[in-house]
Amino acid sequence: MEMPLIPVLAGMETEGVALDPNALVEFSAQLEKEITVVEAAVYEAAGMKFNISSPKQLGEVFFDILKIDPKAKKTKTGQYATGEDILSKLADKHPAVQMVLEYRGLVKLKNTYVDTLPSMIKPRTGRIHTSYQQAVAATGRLSSNNPNLQNIPIRTERGKEVRKAFVARNANYILVSADYSQIELRIIAEFSKDESMLNAFRHGIDIHTSTASKVYNVPLDQVTSEMRRNAKMVNFGIIYGISAFGLSQRLNIPRKEAATIIENYFREFPTIKSYMDGSIESARKNGYVETILGRKRYLRDINSANAVVRGFAERNAINAPIQGSAADMIKVAMINIHQTLVDLNLKSKMILQVHDELVFDVAIEELEIIKPIIREKMVNAIQMKVPIEVEIGAGKNWLEAH
Amino acid sequence: MSESPKKLFLLDGMALIYRAYFAFSKSPRINSKGLNTSAMFGFTNTLLEILNKEKPTHIAVAFDTVAPTARHTEFEAYKAHRDAIPEDLAISIPWVFEIIEGFNIPVLTMDGYEADDIIGTLAKEAERQGFTTYMMTPDKDFGQLVSEHIFMYKPSSFGSGAEILGIPEILKKFEIANVSQVIDILGLWGDAADNIPGIPGVGEKTAKQLIADYGSVENIIANADKLKGKLADKVKEHANLALLSKKLATIITDVPIEFNEEKLRLEPVDKEKLSAVFGELEFRALAKKVLNEEITTETTITESASPKQATLFGDASAVANDNDESNEEAPAGNLQTIDTIPHQYHLADTVEKRKSLIAQLENVKSFCFDTETTNIDANNAELVGLSFAITPHEAWYIPVPANYDEARELVHEFKAVFENKNIGKTGQNIKYDMMMLKWYDVAVQGPLFDTMLAHYLVEPDMRHNMNLLAEVYLNYEPVKIESLIGEKKSEQISMRDVDTSIIKDYAAEDADITLQLQHKLEPELEKHQLKNYSMKWRCL
Numbered sequence: 001m002e003m004p005l006i007p008v009l010a011g012m013e014t015e016g017v018a019l020d021p022n023a024l025v026e027f028s029a030q031l032e033k034e035i036t037v038v039e040a041a042v043y044e045a046a047g048m049k050f051n052i053s054s055p056k057q058l059g060e061v062f063f064d065i066l067k068i069d070p071k072a073k074k075t076k077t078g079q080y081a082t083g084e085d086i087l088s089k090l091a092d093k094h095p096a097v098q099m100v101l102e103y104r105g106l107v108k109l110k111n112t113y114v115d116t117l118p119s120m121i122k123p124r125t126g127r128i129h130t131s132y133q134q135a136v137a138a139t140g141r142l143s144s145n146n147p148n149l150q151n152i153p154i155r156t157e158r159g160k161e162v163r164k165a166f167v168a169r170n171a172n173y174i175l176v177s178a179d180y181s182q183i184e185l186r187i188i189a190e191f192s193k194d195e196s197m198l199n200a201f202r203h204g205i206d207i208h209t210s211t212a213s214k215v216y217n218v219p220l221d222q223v224t225s226e227m228r229r230n231a232k233m234v235n236f237g238i239i240y241g242i243s244a245f246g247l248s249q250r251l252n253i254p255r256k257e258a259a260t261i262i263e264n265y266f267r268e269f270p271t272i273k274s275y276m277d278g279s280i281e282s283a284r285k286n287g288y289v290e291t292i293l294g295r296k297r298y299l300r301d302i303n304s305a306n307a308v309v310r311g312f313a314e315r316n317a318i319n320a321p322i323q324g325s326a327a328d329m330i331k332v333a334m335i336n337i338h339q340t341l342v343d344l345n346l347k348s349k350m351i352l353q354v355h356d357e358l359v360f361d362v363a364i365e366e367l368e369i370i371k372p373i374i375r376e377k378m379v380n381a382i383q384m385k386v387p388i389e390v391e392i393g394a395g396k397n398w399l400e401a402h
Numbered sequence: 403m404s405e406s407p408k409k410l411f412l413l414d415g416m417a418l419i420y421r422a423y424f425a426f427s428k429s430p431r432i433n434s435k436g437l438n439t440s441a442m443f444g445f446t447n448t449l450l451e452i453l454n455k456e457k458p459t460h461i462a463v464a465f466d467t468v469a470p471t472a473r474h475t476e477f478e479a480y481k482a483h484r485d486a487i488p489e490d491l492a493i494s495i496p497w498v499f500e501i502i503e504g505f506n507i508p509v510l511t512m513d514g515y516e517a518d519d520i521i522g523t524l525a526k527e528a529e530r531q532g533f534t535t536y537m538m539t540p541d542k543d544f545g546q547l548v549s550e551h552i553f554m555y556k557p558s559s560f561g562s563g564a565e566i567l568g569i570p571e572i573l574k575k576f577e578i579a580n581v582s583q584v585i586d587i588l589g590l591w592g593d594a595a596d597n598i599p600g601i602p603g604v605g606e607k608t609a610k611q612l613i614a615d616y617g618s619v620e621n622i623i624a625n626a627d628k629l630k631g632k633l634a635d636k637v638k639e640h641a642n643l644a645l646l647s648k649k650l651a652t653i654i655t656d657v658p659i660e661f662n663e664e665k666l667r668l669e670p671v672d673k674e675k676l677s678a679v680f681g682e683l684e685f686r687a688l689a690k691k692v693l694n695e696e697i698t699t700e701t702t703i704t705e706s707a708s709p710k711q712a713t714l715f716g717d718a719s720a721v722a723n724d725n726d727e728s729n730e731e732a733p734a735g736n737l738q739t740i741d742t743i744p745h746q747y748h749l750a751d752t753v754e755k756r757k758s759l760i761a762q763l764e765n766v767k768s769f770c771f772d773t774e775t776t777n778i779d780a781n782n783a784e785l786v787g788l789s790f791a792i793t794p795h796e797a798w799y800i801p802v803p804a805n806y807d808e809a810r811e812l813v814h815e816f817k818a819v820f821e822n823k824n825i826g827k828t829g830q831n832i833k834y835d836m837m838m839l840k841w842y843d844v845a846v847q848g849p850l851f852d853t854m855l856a857h858y859l860v861e862p863d864m865r866h867n868m869n870l871l872a873e874v875y876l877n878y879e880p881v882k883i884e885s886l887i888g889e890k891k892s893e894q895i896s897m898r899d900v901d902t903s904i905i906k907d908y909a910a911e912d913a914d915i916t917l918q919l920q921h922k923l924e925p926e927l928e929k930h931q932l933k934n935y936s937m938k939w940r941c942l
Contacts, residue, residue, distance in 0.1 A: 002855045007846070010836045014781065071574070075565060122781045124841075129781045134833070135858035135866050146779075297862055300438070305486035312427060 001293065002134060005331050008338040008350070009132045009142075016127030017351045017361070020397070021118045023165045031110045031158070038103045045096035052103055055082045068094045106158070113152060113162045120146055128166075130352065139320055140295050140327035142353055149354040166352075166359075166398035173348075174364050174394050177401040178374045180356040181389040182207060183326045185235055187292075190386040191321065192275035196268075201386050208232040214268040215261060234265050238272070239322050241315035276318050283317035291324035292382055293332075325382075330356060333381040340373050352398075359398060367394060410528045410666060411458040411555070412521040414539035415465040415509070418557065419445055419498055421540060423491045430490070432864055433684040434874035441494035442683055446501055448557050450692070451564075452538065453505075453668075456555075460533070460666040462524070463502050464510045464517035471514055473650050497683065504676035506669040512659050518543060519654040525552045527661040536566070543593065543651055545572040546584035577610040579617075589619045589648030598650045601640045608633070619648045684873075737879040740911055746796045747910035749902070756815055759790065759798050763819045766792050768826025768849070770917035773835045774909045776896050780837035785809055786897045787905055788816070789913040794921070797910035801902050813842040823847045830854050830868045830916045853916050856923040872915050875922040880915055881908045 043049050046066060050057045059080025063072040069090055073081050084101065091098045120128050133143045144150065153159025168175045185207055189197035200210035205220065212223040212231035223231075233250050234242075242250075248258035266273045280302070283289050288298045297320040301313040330353065337350060337358070348366045352359035358378070362370055371392055378390045395401040422444025430440045452458065502509055510520050518541070525535040529551045536555040537544050544554050545567065554567040569581060576587050591609035592600025600609070616622040622629075623644065626637045637644070671692060680689035750756050763769050770791040777783035784804065791797040802809045819825060820839060826849040829835050836846045857866045872878045886908055888894040897905065 002859060003850045003852060006833045006850050006852060006855070007836060010833045010840065013833075014837050014840050016781070073565070074571075124781060131779075132833075135831075135854050138862040140862075295859070295862075300432075300436075301488065301490070304488050304490075306488035306491075307485050308424070309427060309488040309490070 004335050015349045016125050016129040018167050018169045019128050020165050020167045027161050028114045035106045042099045058082050140324040163399040164397045175401040176360040176362045176394045178358045178392045183356050184322050186386045187322050187325050190384045192271045194271040215264045280314050280317045289317050289321050291328050293328040295324050329381045333378040336377040408533040409458045410460040410533045410535045412537050413463040415463040417539050438490035439683050442497045445498050462508045462510050462666050464520040466516050467511045467513050469513035500679045504679050505671050515657045519657045522547050522653040522655045523657040526655045548572045548581050585648050585651045586613050586619045588651035589644050598647045600647050601644050619644050739879050748798045749906045750798045750800045770828040770913050772912045773838045780834050789909040791913035791917040794918050797914040799906040799910045810842045817844050820844050821847050828920045853919040860926045
């Protein structure tokens with residue numbers, strides 16, 4: 001599978017993706033304005049003007065003058081430490097702190113993507129050619145750089161704007177995005193054969209509501225949004241070996257409550273527990289774990305007497321087959337879709353892969369031909385008992401398509 | 403503070419090894435022999451950071467020994483909770499000793515005493531002899547030893563630079579009036595790292611408040627009646643535990659160890675020893691750095707006023723800095739090279755010679771090829787040459803003209819073999835070469851074998867560059883690209899401007915080595931039952 005994927009990726013990289021520099025110019029101007037506004041707000045709140053981008057000046061203003069934290073730490077160079085982790089903890093101590101964090105977020109977005117993407121356009125094609133690395137992530141996932149698509153922010157509204165700049169090649173084309181829905185959870189359901197999870201997926205019941213209903217022991221229609229939110233975090237956290245402490249931090253709830261949730265989860269989903277234990281057990285015995293197609297991940301510390309490194313290997317023993325199988329699946333889908341596009345002599349091209357999503361630059365007249373092909377190849381990439389779902393959207397830019 | 407010309411660094415060896423090891427725990431550095439070298443690498447970087455940035459005149463590394471100390475005898479639980487040492491870390495320790503020895507730095511140990519005590523004793527003695535001392539450790543107990551001339555030096559880590567703590571910083575940190583009260587704070591609060599109990603239920607805040615009010619553990623106990631309800635009970639009930647805890651936290655400063663100024667003096671590194679150790683660990687870039695750095699290290703001793711070479715490690719990630727390690731440098735050891743192994747590398751620079759090569763390529767099941775270009779970005783690069791290999795130790799290099807049309811014409815002589823679906827193609831990161839050829843309207847077809855990906859399937863956690871694979875699987879060190887285009891990034895010339903006869907050997911060797919690697923890696927894939935995995939979908 002890795003070898004046949006090579007020409008597919010080579011094709012995607014050569015093809016590239018069109019960028020609408022005007023969208024970014026506008027967005028850059030907008031960010032610039034917002035930065036100025038936040039900047040002014042920081043000056044106002046701090047009661048003075050200074051260079052916010054200078055950690056030295058910022059530290060002096062915050063800690064010498066405003067005395068936001070009497071225990072502020074200095075680095076060796078004699079400056080105050082003003083890293084994000086430090087400022088985040090002080091966010092409620094002074095209004096200027098939150099503003100500085102926002103200021104930094106805006107500046108970073110502007111510098112790393114909005115102002116940089118246009119410079120990545122290759123003169124030969126006028127497009128962006130992200131480069132895929134097939135041999136970097138030990139789990140089997142692809143990674144990309146120039147630009148790194150994985151890092152384009154998608155959670156914030158402003159981050160989403162970046163996706164707007166990725167557009168179809170011309171007016172006769174449209175971007176299509178196809179995204180596996182909850183693929184890792186489906187793979188867990190498949191591997192663990194957990195009936196209640198499988199059942200939820202088979203009947204199209206929202207998996208997080210379903211989990212919440214079991215963990216809190218209430219009927220589906222009585223699951224509150226808070227219960228669902230907590231269950232969602234458990235669903236995703238479990239595969240990364242989340243602890244009660246981690247969960248309590250993420251959900252901002254007491255540790256005892258988090259521990260109870262996890263306890264309830266494993267009581268309600270005993271098959272998940274035994275699947276996880278089985279993964280670790282087999283890793284101990286074999287020294288490695290495998291994905292659905294046999295990709296191996298060696299875990300040298302799985303039998304370590306040291307709890308910390310052993311714990312790390314154990315989390316990998318659970319996580320690697322799940323993440324790796326999701327990677328196997330999308331890779332097979334990519335190979336099959338690519339081949340079909342070639343066989344049918346279609347003009348449309350697969351151009352991007354990020355996380356569980358594929359993006360296509362589709363000739364409008366081929367849109368209705370290609371959608372079922374994408375769906376079929378993605379859904380059937382690897383035969384599973386659990387139903388696989390793919391969400392497909394189309395639009396003139398990546399944000400609209402997604 | 404006045405800087406003494408005599409600057410002593412005392413390193414807490416084990417603490418630094420642990421720290422280095424765990425700094426890489428998310429992606430440990432494993433060398434080709436499967437040895438986890440995280441601890442050695444991180445420790446060496448930390449050491450170099452000190453030598454380069456701080457320029458000590460005297461230095462030593464202290465370690466605990468396995469012999470029990472007075473603390474263990476007095477308090478059974480002392481450090482008893484500590485988890486087993488990770489196996490990879492245990493294996494690392496003798497290596498770190500070798501490295502320290504290679505740097506010509508004394509290792510200090512004393513049965514019955516901990517590294518803390520050795521450091522404490524020497525720091526105090528050094529102070530009497532006019533030294534400024536930096537105790538390099540992340541351990542907060544050391545606060546008690548700080549004086550006008552003795553500092554704690556917390557090594558830099560990912561997020562923040564190194565931190566130097568003197569009297570004011572320690573007083574502020576513990577909210578105390580005198581550094582000697584650090585042990586009072588720890589006596590009450592305890593120290594989880596060492597399993598020092600303190601008074602159960604008394605945390606950081608209460609401990610600081612109590613010391614602020616009463617000054618010492620003894621005085622608190624004497625005034626227990628004045629405390630409020632529960633707290634009074636706790637103090638009374640656990641008075642002995644508090645006194646014991648204070649004692650356990652006290653670093654001994656009269657260890658019977660000799661302070662020998664001459665032994666502690668920083669010496670030039672033992673080049674031979676270090677290069678042997680680095681060779682075995684496969685620290686190529688580090689080996690190069692240390693050799694280049696040596697002059698700097700020597701000038702340090704004489705306190706030269708001349709500006710020193712720029713520091714090699716930023717504050718941010720002194721331990722984790724391995725970016726340069728990909729820049730493989732000449733390894734020590736007895737690897738074969740182009741000069742020691744018989745080979746036939748041909749230059750095919752005429753139509754006739756190319757025709758004869760193509761005639762051979764047409765009749766094989768698979769061949770290996772490589773491209774030489776002007777840029778590592780295939781979408782921005784021009785072809786400079788092509789190389790081919792069919793059987794080990796023989797390869798061809800074909801120079802490609804700079805003019806695009808001429809180049810395309812030449813490349814198209816090979817179009818039929820490249821696009822022949824029945825002939826397999828092998829390459830190292832072959833995607834790059836395929837993309838290059840695409841720009842010349844050649845669509846490579848046929849079963850592919852990528853040695854980089856093959857190794858990725860066999861050893862997903864390791865690095866997969868060709869030079870490393872050549873070393874591991876072929877005991878061979880290929881010609882370095884830097885020997886063609888130059889060492890320094892800023893001064894590198896274009897591949898286009900390198901003499902053809904020089905490129906010939908380099909390029910032909912690449913194709914030859916990649917082919918030889920295929921022959922080694924194919925059976926590995928079989929052995930790992932991964933061949934289906936990589937080939938299964940080939941015929942779709």
